[in-house]
Amino acid sequence: MVERDDVLAPGEEEEVEAMEEEPEVPEQRARGCFGAPIQWLRMLAAEMHWSFVLGVVFVYGISQGLGGALSRVATEYYMKDVQKVQPSEAQIYSGIMKIPWIIKPLWGLLTDVVPVGGYRRRPYFVCAGFLGVFSMLVLSFCKVHLVLALVLLTAGTASVVIADVVIDACVAQNSISHPSLAADMQSLCALSESTGGLMGFVVSGIFVHRIGPMGVFALLTIPAGLVLLVGNILDEPHTPNFAYRQVSQKFIDAGKAMRTTLKSPAVWRPCLYVYSSIALSLNIRDGMFYWYTDADGGPSFSEETVGYLFSVGSVGYFLGAILFQHGLKDRPFRDMLLWTQLFFGLSGMLDLVLVLRLNLKLGVPDYFFAVIDEGVSRMIGTLKLMPLYVLSSKLCPSGIEGTFFALLMSIENIGFLSASWGGGLVLHILRVTRTQFGNLWLAILIRNILRISPLCLLFLVPGGDPNASLLPDEVLASREGTQTAEPQHIELVSLVDSAEAR
Numbered sequence: 088m089v090e091r092d093d094v095l096a097p098g099e100e101e102e103v104e105a106m107e108e109e110p111e112v113p114e115q116r117a118r119g120c121f122g123a124p125i126q127w128l129r130m131l132a133a134e135m136h137w138s139f140v141l142g143v144v145f146v147y148g149i150s151q152g153l154g155g156a157l158s159r160v161a162t163e164y165y166m167k168d169v170q171k172v173q174p175s176e177a178q179i180y181s182g183i184m185k186i187p188w189i190i191k192p193l194w195g196l197l198t199d200v201v202p203v204g205g206y207r208r209r210p211y212f213v214c215a216g217f218l219g220v221f222s223m224l225v226l227s228f229c230k231v232h233l234v235l236a237l238v239l240l241t242a243g244t245a246s247v248v249i250a251d252v253v254i255d256a257c258v259a260q261n262s263i264s265h266p267s268l269a270a271d272m273q274s275l276c277a278l279s280e281s282t283g284g285l286m287g288f289v290v291s292g293i294f295v296h297r298i299g300p301m302g303v304f305a306l307l308t309i310p311a312g313l314v315l316l317v318g319n320i321l322d323e324p325h326t327p328n329f330a331y332r333q334v335s336q337k338f339i340d341a342g343k344a345m346r347t348t349l350k351s352p353a354v355w356r357p358c359l360y361v362y363s364s365i366a367l368s369l370n371i372r373d374g375m376f377y378w379y380t381d382a383d384g385g386p387s388f389s390e391e392t393v394g395y396l397f398s399v400g401s402v403g404y405f406l407g408a409i410l411f412q413h414g415l416k417d418r419p420f421r422d423m424l425l426w427t428q429l430f431f432g433l434s435g436m437l438d439l440v441l442v443l444r445l446n447l448k449l450g451v452p453d454y455f456f457a458v459i460d461e462g463v464s465r466m467i468g469t470l471k472l473m474p475l476y477v478l479s480s481k482l483c484p485s486g487i488e489g490t491f492f493a494l495l496m497s498i499e500n501i502g503f504l505s506a507s508w509g510g511g512l513v514l515h516i517l518r519v520t521r522t523q524f525g526n527l528w529l530a531i532l533i534r535n536i537l538r539i540s541p542l543c544l545l546f547l548v549p550g551g552d553p554n555a556s557l558l559p560d561e562v563l564a565s566r567e568g569t570q571t572a573e574p575q576h577i578e579l580v581s582l583v584d585s586a587e588a589r
Contacts, residue, residue: 131275134268135261136322140275142212145313146254147276150219150247152283154310156401160291160394161303162240163376165226169300170233173520177373178511180237185507187245188500192493194252200337205327209318211253216315219246220308227305243307250314252493257321277408285401292394345491353549354482358498360547361475364428365502367541369534371510374519374527375438379457384524386453399458400465407469415470420478421550425542427471432538434467438531442524475499478548510534 132140162184166177187194194211203210222242225231231239258272265272294303348354378385379393388396415423437460440446446456479495513533517526 127271128275131268131271134265135272138317138320138322139257139261142254142257142317142321143272143275144279145310145317146250148279148283150250150310150314152280152285153287154283154307155247156284156287156397157291157294157303158243158307160288160295160390160397161300161307163373163393164295164390165236165300165304166373167377167380167521169230170236171521172233173515174373174377175511175515175519177377178370178507178514180240181373182504182507182511183237184241184244185500185504186241187248189497189504191248191252191497191500194249195256195493196338196341198249198253198256200334202326205325206323207326208253208257208323209321211249212314212318212321214318215246215249215253216311216313216318218242218249219311219314222246223304223307223311227301227308243311246311246314250317281401281405285398288394288398288401290394291397292389292391295394296390345494348482348491356547357478357482357549358495360424360541360544361479361495362498362502362505363544364424364471364475364541365499366505366509367537368431368506369510369513369537370503370506371514371527371530371534374510374514374524374530375442377519377521378442378524378527381522381524383522386457388454388457392454396457396461400461403462403465404469406462407466408473410466411470411473416473416477418474419550420474421545421548423474424471424548425545427467427474428542428545429539430467431471432535434464435531435535435538437463439528439535442528442531 128140162181163177166172166180172180198207198211219242222239226236226239226243258276261268261272291303294306298305349358376393379388379396381387437456441453441456441460446453479499482491482495510530513530517530519527519530
């Protein structure tokens with residue numbers, strides 16, 4: 088017999104060997120796809136300690152992402168089915184639960200300048216974890232009065248906010264000590280939160296349907312417990328004999344610097360627009376939620392369907408951030424805000440089409456149209472907020488950039504509170520209740536008109552190059568002599584970087 092190698096033409100042997108090696112290529116690519124993220128996480132853990140990486144995943148991914156998604160859906164059904172409140176009341180209560188976000192600079196100042204037992208970060212993680220576990224346990228096992236339920240839900244929000252502020256401070260400090268890895272840390276935060284949020288919304292409706300909103304509150308003790316765990320394992324240097332007498336002076340210095348900055352027209356004018364843009368965009372989310380789940384006037388979506396709809400919103404958020412990063416981040420603020428505010432108002436018309444059931448006349452099912460509505464609205468809403476975040480970061484003077492950015496975020500959160508309470512007032516005036524939705528279309532129309540009204544104040548926003556400095560020289564000079572030896576007030580520097588990076 089003739090051996091196979093004897094009958095191969097010149098060059099065919101190499102081709103046969105290449106063909107035999109081809110099946111290994113997809114396997115190598117698969118190993119690369121799964122191995123690269125693992126190697127990346129190992130690199131971050133080696134450079135900045137594994138407890139920090141785990142803390143980011145726990146706080147951003149599980150507490151804020153997964154836990155935040157579960158909490159939102161569970162709270163909606165808890166107010167509707169357990170406490171049986173009207174949608175206008177639910178709007179007011181949801182605004183109250185956001186108050187811990189409004190006083191976020193206070194949490195930041197505490198963790199920056201008031202160590203406990205020689206540690207700046209670990210005790211605040213422990214406090215946040217205990218607060219979250221206690222509040223969720225009480226809500227899950229006891230049918231409490233509405234006032235106490237509101238207090239416990241607000242305490243749960245405070246738990247998330249405190250953990251958020253502390254992990255932001257850790258990210259900011261590591262960004263200073265490892266500047267080459269600052270972008271990697273921001274990517275870790277964003278990926279953790281977006282992945283956790285998407286997973287949370289997908290399963291939220293299933294859990295609410297199976298175990299009820301109070302059962303979901305019991306599950307939320309797990310994210311709070313993981314925050315408590317971070318407080319016990321975080322690698323942080325111990326600094327005993329802290330001079331607590333200097334704390335009051337640091338608070339006074341920070342207050343003076345922020346007051347001086349806010350007096351500048353180059354700062355307060357954009358701040359006024361930021362607040363007006365958010366506050367005038369009325370929030371009637373609870374009215375829409377009650378209509379979604381109504382069996383008579385609405386489409387009667389199930390718990391699972393509502394969770395899936397919110398997960399589509401998370402995808403819209405992700406797409407909006409990607410679109411801003413790769414195509415719109417270098418546009419002038421005034422031009423960007425003009426078009427995003429305009430499209431934000433027009434996107435609200437999708438709600439109007441859905442409530443008036445015009446989609447059915449066009450042959451489009453409610454669920455399919457609601458998916459389009461949720462995805463498009465969230466994407467455009469993200470495109471509207473991103474330039475506001477970047478604009479806020481440009482208004483922060485050196486030395487107090489973290490605390491001042493937290494102050495600007497509080498102004499925005501006050502705007503969200505105003506929008507929520509304003510939406511509740513509109514729903515109350517129009518008599519939109521748990522079972523009556525005849526005037527919901529009018530509430531949507533009023534909201535859409537008010538969404539466009541901030542365009543009249545667009546002159547308050549600076550034009551020109553968005554990459555140029557917006558602060559006048561006198562504001563920059565006012566920070567001379569106010570620096571301290573320790574890295575203070577940096578709890579939100581990471582958000583400044585992430586807003587610009589996205």
